[in-house]
Amino acid sequence: MQPPIIGDRVRLESHPNARNCAIATLSLLPGSTVVVVPSLANVLLPLEKGHRCDFCFQVSDAQRKLRKCTGCASYWYCSVECQSLQWKNHHRKICKNYSLFTSSSSFQTLQSHEKLDALLLAHLLAQESVPDPSLPQDNSLAISTFLSLLPGPQTLDGLKIPLPNLKPAIPPEIASLVYARFSNNNFAIHSHLTTVGHGIFPLASRLFNHSCYPNAAPKYLFTPTGVVMEVVALRQIRQGEEICIPYLDPAMLQTRHQIFEFTYGFKCTCSSCVEIETFNIPPPPDDPDELSAISKYLRAFVGLEGKLSDLPEKPRGTIPQQLHCVFHETYLSNLSEVFSKASHESQYELAIEAGVTLLGAYILIYPPNYPQIGVHLLELAKTTWNMFVILETNRLDTAPASKENARAFLNMSRNVLMTFGKEGDDGGPLSELETLQSLLES
Ligand SMILES: [Zn+2]
Ligand SMILES: [Zn+2]
Ligand SMILES: [Zn+2]
CATH class of the missing domain: 2.170.270.10 (SET domain)
Incomplete structure (x- = not known):
């Protein structure tokens, strides 16, 4: 043939x-x-x-x-x-x-x-x-x-x-x-x-x-x-x-196995599945302090604590046991909900903390330059920009640092989204990038 x-x-x-x-x-x-x-x-x-x-x-x-x-x-x-x-x-x-x-x-x-x-x-x-x-x-x-x-x-x-x-x-x-x-x-x-x-x-x-x-x-x-x-x-x-x-x-971390088996008829043996298989993923803890400690550990493990300039890569080596619950689908959905709710309610510090933690989880789950990472970085840039506007209006001296962070998220987002390139409808994230860029330059 x-x-x-x-x-x-x-x-x-x-x-x-x-x-x-x-x-x-x-x-x-x-x-x-x-x-x-x-x-x-x-x-x-x-x-x-x-x-x-x-x-x-x-x-x-x-x-x-x-x-x-x-x-x-x-x-x-x-x-x-x-x-x-x-x-x-x-x-x-x-x-x-x-x-x-x-x-x-x-x-x-x-x-x-x-x-x-x-x-x-x-x-x-x-x-x-x-x-x-x-x-x-x-x-x-x-x-x-x-x-x-x-x-x-x-x-x-x-x-x-x-x-x-x-x-x-x-x-x-x-x-x-x-x-x-x-x-x-x-x-x-x-x-x-x-x-x-x-x-x-x-x-x-x-x-x-x-x-x-x-x-x-x-x-x-x-x-x-x-x-x-x-x-x-x-x-x-x-x-x-x-x-x-x-x-x-790839973020369908638990449900995907059933779908592969029943819809596609195979067992996935990719590097991610082989890695996760050993985890026996526990649900995230209910206690807010324990949960917050895990999120802090995740940000530090991925390299997202402190001043950001470049998007970190997924750390090499095994993922510590304390972070296995990050691979539970509810951990991701809860973080994502906190991020968007807090952004809408102008609780910017809470939003950015949840957003950066979610970015850490995405870096562990998605391959480099995956569009979900770029779109999430754009949302982080927008939230950080909104925070900057409030800080500046109130003449707070933390405003310049916030503007710098917005710029850093925007640059990281651009690198990812430009690699993936134009797709789908006109407008969308690539033109939102340009709008935010011109605001940052003004
Ligand atoms: Zn797989
Ligand atoms: Zn017809
Ligand atoms: Zn047509």
């Missing part, structure tokens, strides 16, 4: 445990593109319908008004070009029967994620003629690459997902083959860390194994020719090194 067409920076090799792995064919700097993969099919989340173009996913605004499809009144487009491309792709086969399909009882009884799958399946089947899997495949076709993926672990006990009324009709066994590859191969398409839709990117599924501490990550670009995934190197990747991406948010 000929290998799928990939590009010049990555190649497929055999792997001892997984089916294959993606190997860097050359040394890649942080922020460089590993591969660009167009979506084979995608679907907007229900909340985003009428708010984004159904074809290119761009948000509507004063310059970009959406027009509704007059046939079904259920798809919206930002331009004639988007509408006509989607019409040719699949909408011409779906438009007429769309309301019948989505109002049918078999569709209505589905759970929300199954409804999304049903629509994605409808888009894909209306668009692609699925090749007979028993015949030799042409792997330059994305649909053949998709069918070459391993099916998910859930056995398909009859196709619960309804099929659109297509001509010619799709045999249920073919639809089954496609659907069986959905659960473990769908990507959440996001803009600035918010999921806006789901899509399939067969080449990315074929190439990249998962790691909870990956050296690359996908981002999404909304282009006039459709939604595109770009896989970006998070750190320097050596020639010959395996390139992995995260299938899930």
Whole structure:
């Protein structure tokens, strides 16, 4: 079987445990593109319908008004070009029967994620003629690459997902083959860390194994020719090194194991999972003094006490036992809640302490240059700036130090976010960076 067409920076090799792995064919700097993969099919989340173009996913605004499809009144487009491309792709086969399909009882009884799958399946089947899997495949076709993926672990006990009324009709066994590859191969398409839709990117599924501490990550670009995934190197990747991406948010420290087992059908043996497995993660203590001592220890361990200028790296060596509870999901969610609540209530000292502690946890959990770290640093910069404004208004002599801290957080945030680069909608964290920068310079 000929290998799928990939590009010049990555190649497929055999792997001892997984089916294959993606190997860097050359040394890649942080922020460089590993591969660009167009979506084979995608679907907007229900909340985003009428708010984004159904074809290119761009948000509507004063310059970009959406027009509704007059046939079904259920798809919206930002331009004639988007509408006509989607019409040719699949909408011409779906438009007429769309309301019948989505109002049918078999569709209505589905759970929300199954409804999304049903629509994605409808888009894909209306668009692609699925090749007979028993015949030799042409792997330059994305649909053949998709069918070459391993099916998910859930056995398909009859196709619960309804099929659109297509001509010619799709045999249920073919639809089954496609659907069986959905659960473990769908990507959440996001803009600035918010999921806006789901899509399939067969080449990315074929190439990249998962790691909870990956050296690359996908981002999404909304282009006039459709939604595109770009896989970006998070750190320097050596020639010959395996390139992995995260299938899930690495901060899902406890729930991820069940999801890997039941949705993806594998046990993760990445460096993070191997490390955490030995912890037997305890819940964080209830006693506020004990909790505060752990947080102080965490900040010191990561190197976040005192004056900050550069973002520390994850310390080498084993993580002390006192810090194992940091890997409990409730520790992260509580800190995050304290940080945002205190920021909103102008309790800046409390907010910044919680925010810096959370940064310490992120440095232990996320790989360098992971976008969550950059976005969190931006929030810290904004909170510190707000604190500076209050201090300066009250002519307190701690104001200059606060301004310096805001600048330090902003610079760290910029380094991370610029490495990951522009993604998703216009605006977002990269333009917020510029706004805060100009305030700091004024
Ligand atoms: Zn569009
Ligand atoms: Zn329509
Ligand atoms: Zn893992």
